[in-house]
Amino acid sequence: MGVLSWIRRHLLAFAALAVLALLLVPNVVVAVFSFNDPVGKFNYNWAKFSTDAWAHPCGSPGICESLGLSLRIGVTASLVATVLGTMVALALGRYQFRGRAATNLLIFVPMATPEVVMGSSLLTLFLMLGIPSGALAILIAHIMFCVSFVVVAVKARVATLDPRLEEAAADLGATPAQTFLRVTLPLAAPGIAAGALLAFSLSFDDYIITNFNASPSSITFPMFVWGAAQRGVPVQVNVIGTVVFLAALLFVIAGQVLSNRRQRAV
Amino acid sequence: MAATRTSGDLRLAGLTKEFDTFTAVHPMDLVIPEGSFFALLGPSGCGKTTTLRMVAGLEQPTAGRIHIGDTEITDTKAHQRNVNTVFQSYALFPHMNVLENVEFGLRRRGDKNATVKAKEALELVQLGEVAKKKPAQLSGGMQQRVALARAVVNRPDVLLLDEPLGALDLKLRRQMQIELKRIQQEVGLTFIHVTHDQEEAMTMADTIAVMNAGRIEQLGDPATLYEHPASTFVANFLGQSNLLKVTVTGPARNGEVPVTAYDTALTVAADHVPGDAKEVWLGVRPEKLRMGEHGGPNRLHGTVSDVSFTGVATQYLVRMPWGKELTVVQQNDGSGRARPGEDVTISWAAEHGFALDAAQAADAGVEEEG
Numbered sequence: 001m002g003v004l005s006w007i008r009r010h011l012l013a014f015a016a017l018a019v020l021a022l023l024l025v026p027n028v029v030v031a032v033f034s035f036n037d038p039v040g041k042f043n044y045n046w047a048k049f050s051t052d053a054w055a056h057p058c059g060s061p062g063i064c065e066s067l068g069l070s071l072r073i074g075v076t077a078s079l080v081a082t083v084l085g086t087m088v089a090l091a092l093g094r095y096q097f098r099g100r101a102a103t104n105l106l107i108f109v110p111m112a113t114p115e116v117v118m119g120s121s122l123l124t125l126f127l128m129l130g131i132p133s134g135a136l137a138i139l140i141a142h143i144m145f146c147v148s149f150v151v152v153a154v155k156a157r158v159a160t161l162d163p164r165l166e167e168a169a170a171d172l173g174a175t176p177a178q179t180f181l182r183v184t185l186p187l188a189a190p191g192i193a194a195g196a197l198l199a200f201s202l203s204f205d206d207y208i209i210t211n212f213n214a215s216p217s218s219i220t221f222p223m224f225v226w227g228a229a230q231r232g233v234p235v236q237v238n239v240i241g242t243v244v245f246l247a248a249l250l251f252v253i254a255g256q257v258l259s260n261r262r263q264r265a266v
Numbered sequence: 267m268a269a270t271r272t273s274g275d276l277r278l279a280g281l282t283k284e285f286d287t288f289t290a291v292h293p294m295d296l297v298i299p300e301g302s303f304f305a306l307l308g309p310s311g312c313g314k315t316t317t318l319r320m321v322a323g324l325e326q327p328t329a330g331r332i333h334i335g336d337t338e339i340t341d342t343k344a345h346q347r348n349v350n351t352v353f354q355s356y357a358l359f360p361h362m363n364v365l366e367n368v369e370f371g372l373r374r375r376g377d378k379n380a381t382v383k384a385k386e387a388l389e390l391v392q393l394g395e396v397a398k399k400k401p402a403q404l405s406g407g408m409q410q411r412v413a414l415a416r417a418v419v420n421r422p423d424v425l426l427l428d429e430p431l432g433a434l435d436l437k438l439r440r441q442m443q444i445e446l447k448r449i450q451q452e453v454g455l456t457f458i459h460v461t462h463d464q465e466e467a468m469t470m471a472d473t474i475a476v477m478n479a480g481r482i483e484q485l486g487d488p489a490t491l492y493e494h495p496a497s498t499f500v501a502n503f504l505g506q507s508n509l510l511k512v513t514v515t516g517p518a519r520n521g522e523v524p525v526t527a528y529d530t531a532l533t534v535a536a537d538h539v540p541g542d543a544k545e546v547w548l549g550v551r552p553e554k555l556r557m558g559e560h561g562g563p564n565r566l567h568g569t570v571s572d573v574s575f576t577g578v579a580t581q582y583l584v585r586m587p588w589g590k591e592l593t594v595v596q597q598n599d600g601s602g603r604a605r606p607g608e609d610v611t612i613s614w615a616a617e618h619g620f621a622l623d624a625a626q627a628a629d630a631g632v633e634e635e636g
Contacts, residue, residue, distance in 0.1 A: 167324050168357035170344040172371035172420065179345075182370075186361045 027245050034238035041232020053235035057243075060234035066224035067240055069135065070204055073220065077142035078199035084143070085150025085199075086192050090184070092151070093158035094166075107152070110145045118145065119212030126213060134215040141213055142203040149202060150195035157191025190259065197251060204244075274300030274335050276321065276424050276456060281330035283316050290316040292480045293330060298424075298458060298473075300335075303450050305459045305471035309503070309631070313480040314460045318426050321458065323347045334423045345374075350417035351426040354433070356409045358401035364388065364412050365397040371420040387419035388412075390449060407438045414446070418453055427459045431466060443469050464504045468492070476500050478631065492551075494538065498622055501549050503631035508555070508592045511624060512548040514539070522616045528588050532564045533616040545624035552595040554618040557582065557604055562615030568592065570608045584612055 007014075033043055037050035058064035091097070092104055110118065119141075126137045165187065169179040185192075207222040214223060225237050276298040283291040291313040298304045306314040319325035321332060323344030332340045339347050350371065358367050368387055372380035388394050391411035401409055410430060417425055430446070431439045447470050450457045461467050467474050468488040476483045476491065476499070484496040495501035498509060512525040518536035525532050525548060534548060555561060571591060572583040580603055582594040594612055596603075604610050 162355065162357060164353050164355055164357040165359060167344070168351070168353060168359070169370070171322055171324065171349075171351045172416070173345050173374035174370070175345055175374075178374060183359060187359075 027242075030238050030245070031242045034235060034242050036235060036238075038235065043233050043235050043238065050235075053239045057236050057239050060228075060236045062219065063221075063224060063228075063234065063236050063240070066219045066221045069218060070221035073135065073139050073142060074200045074204040077139055077146055077203040078196050080143045081146035081150050081199045082192060082196040085147045085195055086154050086188070088147065089151045089154035089158055089191075090188070093155050094163070107148050110148045111152075115206075115208040119209040122209065123212045132215070133213050134218040137213040138210050138218060138220065141209050142206065145206075145209065146199035146202055149198050150192075153195035153198060154188060154191040157188050157194075161187050193255070197255075201248065274423055274456065275333075276300075276458070277331075277333040278317075278321075279331045279333070281317070281320060281332060282328045283313070283320060283325065284328040289480055291320070291327075294482060296475065296482065296485075298456060300423075300456050301454050302472045303447065303457045303459065303470055305461060305467035305474045306477055307461055307464060307467040307474050307503075308477035309462055312477040314462075314477050315428055317477075318351070318428055318458065318460045321424065322349055322351045322426055324351075348420075348423045349426060350420050350422040351428060352410075352413045352417050352430045354429040356401075356413040358409055358412055358416070360401055363398050363400055364393065364404070367401065367412060368416045368419055370416065375420075383419055384415075387415040390418065390452070391415045391445075406433055407442065410434060410442060411445075414449065418449065418455065421453070422455065424456045424458060427457060429461055430459070431461075431463075439466070446470060468504070476503060478503075494620055495549070495622070497630070498547060498549075498626045498628055499631035501620070501622065501631070502629065506552050506593055507549045508552060509547045509549050509622075509628045510590075511628075512546055512621075514544050514546065523621075525621075527566075528586070530566060532619075534619045534621050535617040538617075538619060539621040540623055543621070543623060546621040547624055547626070547628060549620045549622060550614050550618055552581070552593040553579075553597075555592065555594040555612050555614050557594060557596055557610055557612060559611055559613050561613035562618070563613070564616065564619070565611055565613045566592070567609065567611050570604045570606050570610055573603065573606055575603070582610075584610060 033046070034053055035049055035051060036043055036046055037048050037052060038045065039047045053059065088103070088107065092100060092107075122137075122141050122144075123133070126133065126140075131137050131140070161184075165183055166179050169183045170176070174182065205222055206220075207226060210220050211223060211226075214220070219227070221240070225233070228234060228237060276296075278294055278296040280293040280295060281291060282293045283289070294317065306317060308314045316325060320327045323339070323342060323346070327340065330340070331338060334348070339349075359370065362370070365381070365384055365388070368384035369380045372383055377383065385394065385397065388397055391414055393408060393411055393415065396404060396408065401412060404412065410433075414430070427446075431442050434442060443466060446457075446459075450470075459467070459471060468491075471488065473485065473487055474491055475485045478499050484491060484500045486494075491500060492504055495504065495507070498507075501507040501509070510527045512527040512532065512534075514523060514525050515531075516524045518539075521536050522533040523536050523539050525534055525546070527548065532548065539546060559565060566584075566586060568584040568586045570582055571585045574581045575598075578598055580596050580598060582596070582604060583591045584594055585591050592612065
């Protein structure tokens with residue numbers, strides 16, 4: 001009886017743990033198999049423990065070049081998209097202008113369009129404009145779809161901000177630029193950071209749109225993994241996958257700690 | 267001395283604000299003397315906040331001019347004006363601590379002593395010990411005082427208060443009213459206080475402008491507005507009034523004008539009657555009416571329909587033979603109380619009545635009071 005009621009009381013915790021486990025098992029498998037020394041080309045069966053891949057993460061030809069390209073595109077695309085998206089979000093959230101409703105609607109189009117459609121139509125566009133397939137084309141495409149996500153993230157934050165705060169800043173003698181830097185930007189920062197991180201991870205793992213617009217000299221990390229999967233996946237893929245997962249985890253935890261501290265201070 | 271005083275007066279000339287569908291502020295002329303505590307009083311939607319926002323530079327007037335002293339500020343932006351506002355929602359910056367909030371204005375104009383001055387301002391509002399806290403950690407009353415310190419510290423030419431006590435509970439509000447008055451006297455700045463609370467305006471302000479539907483109905487000190495309202499709106503919005511429709515029956519004699527109300531002869535002080543009016547509203551404040559005959563020569567007879575005892579006073583509703591109920595408030599001075607159903611005489615002196623043009627609605631300003 002005591003045991004049954006104990007279980008009943010903690011049912012929610014069990015369910016949460018089960019879901020969490022389901023979500024994390026693939027990552028655990030990836031991490032575990034990064035220590036494998038596989039027999040043959042495929043890293044699907046456990047053979048024996050080895051730290052070879054961790055010692056030589058660039059040991060597979062092309063893997064680190066592709067990782068570098070993905071990081072460069074990811075950082076550039078998320079930076080540009082964050083700046084543009086933040087401006088769009090502030091304009092939508094703070095000002096009345098002609099075409100505001102249309103902008104509000106159109107901003108969702110890149111998110112709603114299937115990637116296959118977007119990738120192929122972008123390729124057509126780039127060919128028409130004479131922009132060669134490759135890193136530049138990929139970057140432009142990534143900026144394009146990342147902007148929407150940044151706009152949505154920042155706009156949600158801006159909507160919760162009291163417009164009186166900006167009026168108060170102006171009232172206290174702050175120029176429009178000072179108001180933006182000292183009041184609007186710091187208050188919108190959590191939304192901007194969330195948008196930037198989202199943009200980076202969307203850019204970093206995009207495959208379909210990237211593949212349409214890539215050239216043989218612009219192989220991103222997801223393309224490398226996809227290509228490798230046809231011929232045999234090197235253990236280094238698991239190593240890099242694990243590192244990326246841990247980095248993402250670190251960001252999320254850091255964000256939580258930061259916002260908790262802020263909550264406590266507030 | 268006189269020259270420096272007038273140089274700081276706030277002058278509004280023909281100030282107008284029209285929105286797409288309505289006129290929020292009709293052309294308004296107003297001079298607010300430097301160093302005064304001025305209240306804009308009126309029901310919500312009367313244009314008082316719009317007026318305030320135009321002075322702050324947060325709203326662009328459709329027409330008209332704004333001067334502070336000899337300087338015209340009509341076309342300057344909010345951040346260029348030496349005018350500060352205490353917002354109704356306080357609008358404290360949540361990401362800055364209390365001290366940083368108060369320093370904000372000083373830092374924008376590059377004041378080297380910003381921290382020292384901000385700390386002094388916090389002492390002025392008795393919040394020196396919470397300088398390092400974030401606004402959200404403070405109670406509503408404390409946030410209100412931070413907002414006040416943040417504005418006062420800049421020593422603005424004009425300090426605007428937009429319903430600053432609206433979010434506080436009654437007890438705190440009374441306390442802050444006294445506090446605000448003290449601070450205004452201490453720093454000697456011009457305060458313009460926007461409120462819909464007539465008691466708050468009367469407690470604090472030297473001069474009150476009663477606004478209704480985008481216009482100033484009457485301007486004056488609290489006692490004048492209360493004793494000699496110029497319209498039924500003011501009579502009802504500032505306190506309560508009993509209004510009787512009366513006909514002037516003859517010329518003034520001994521400073522009193524004879525009138526009749528429902529065949530009863532009454533008198534009103536001659537200087538309380540507008541011009542040569544024939545039909546007027548005769549108004550008497552409830553506390554000026556007396557139960558019994560010792561109030562004065564004006565007498566009406568009626569039946570007590572309701573008695574409510576409030577401690578310091580008793581409020582009666584007395585039904586007149588023609589159906590209207592008059593409100594009578596009697597101080598709790600130890601005399602006996604009338605009971606419901608009792609036939610009573612109520613009386614008042616001629617100088618306690620005021621007369622208003624009968625063309626106005628008797629209930630103007632009644633609903634809005636709040």
